[in-house]
Amino acid sequence: MLSRVAASFYWLSRYIERSDGILRMLKINYASSQDAVREFTWEPVIRIYSGADQNLMNRLKNDSRAVLTYMVTDKTNPNSIMNMITLARENARSVQEHITRDLWQCLNDYYHTVKDPDIEQKLQKDDPISTLDVLTKQIMLYYGTAEVTMERGEGRSFMNIGKHLERAIQAIDIIDIKFGSISGNPDLLTNTTYWKHLLLSLGGYELYLKTYRAGLEAQNVMELVILNSDFPRSVIYSVNNIQVFFERLRNNSNREDYREISFQIGRLQSYIKYSSVASIQETGLHQFLTQIKRELYGIGTALNEHYFANS
Secondary structure (H helix, E strand, O other): OOHHHHHHHHHHHHHHHHHHHHHHHHHHHHHHHHHOOOOOOOHHHHHHHHOOOHHHHHHHOOOHHHHHHHHHOOOOOOOOHHHHHHHHHHHHHHOHHHOOHHHHHHHHHHHHHHHOHHHHHHHHHOOHHHHHHHHHHHHHHHHHHHHHHOOOOHHHHHHHHHHHHHHHHHHHHHHHHHHHHHHHOHHHHHOHHHHHHHHHHOOOHHHHHHHOOOOOOHHHHHHHHHHOOOOOOOHHHHHHHHHHHHHOOOOHHHHHHHHHHHHHHHHHHHHHHOOOHHHHHHHOHHHHHHHHHHHHHHHHHHHHHHOOOOO
């Protein structure tokens, strides 16, 4: 497979996964902003997807509708849904002969749905949650179509590596910021609504209730999101899948490149697998997550150097 084709598959999937994570966060946080008894802040969401830009936060003024518009349709925001789907579509167009017509149609439908002027109108004046649900369903349709129609070859492997790398990074960012907020507000440690919203933003609330019977506790949330290999959005599940799909790229022509990156993935996999809540707390959660994120970025850089020709 040509390096530019592999890179397009990889980035197509990363952009789609990032847009999915943004939509989930926006939906749960908007609902939280409407229900919150105490003052609600959009700062954690903005920090995850736009960095710690104080000028941006001042401009948005913690206005829920303004934040939604900025994160969904604002072309000046590099991580807006509008820009994510545009980039995803550009990558898909460059490999259109390698993907199925059904998958291209799903992506195109998602693109035109986001581009519809009514979307911004609905975010501003109607029920934003229904609008966010419409966009989320477009992504679910895309993923279902990719699973059912895509050939089980190199292209799909690069797509899944990109998806799970992006998913792991997002899970780390979310849990790092959410747990980091506790230091400034210790009351959050026992705030069940706070942990419920964190789990809902990652789609893990139902699994948590089935797994833990003692109620919502910070340590159990940490364990589920980082160490539970049955949770599709956990860090370890994502890293395990990076390893699975990377293994399918092994062939006789890329032994050295494969061995180097395989070692990086295996090292990270073992680091997480043989950790526990107790050992993470001993190391320090932020330091632990920073190390994992550094390794994930290292894997992405190595893929870029060895498989994407620094594209």
